[in-house]
Amino acid sequence: MSDYTKLFIGSNLIINGLTFFLEENDIQYIIKDRFNSALMAGFGELSGGTEIHVETSKFEKALEILENYKITISSENQ
Template identity: 40%
Template sequence: MKDEHITIFSGSSIIVKGLQIRLEDNNIKYLIKDRVESARLGGFGEHRTAIELLVSNNDKEKAQPIVDAYKVEINS
C-alpha cells in the first residue's frame, strides 16, 4: 500500500519551522513543499506563505492535535 501524504499546515517558513520542531519532538515524520523556493528558482514569484507541511495519512490522527495547539499558540 502506498503511503500518501496530506497537507496539514501551510504558512511562512518561520511559522512552518516551529511546527516542524513540535512534530520532530513527537517522532512524526513530515515533508516540506517549499513553493516559494521553487518559484524563485524558476524565475517567477509566489506568495511567501506558500510553504506546505505534509504528513503521512497514517500519522494524521497523531499530528492533528499538535497542529491545532500550534495554531492556537501562534494566533494568540
C-alpha cells in the same frame, strides 16, 4: 513509501516552529516551498505560502499538534 496528506499552508516561520513539534512526536513530514523552488529555477511565482504534508497514518495526531501550536502562538501574541 508512505502516503502523505497536506496538513497546513502558511509562512515559513510558522512551519519551522511546527516541524519542531512534529519531530518531537516522531511524525515524518515533507515541506513544499514553491516560491523558493521557483526562485532557484530562475522564474518567479507569487507566494501562496509553504505547504507541510505529514504521513497519512499520523495525520490526526499531527492535526492535534497543529491546533495546540496555533493556541500557543495566539496566547503569546496577546
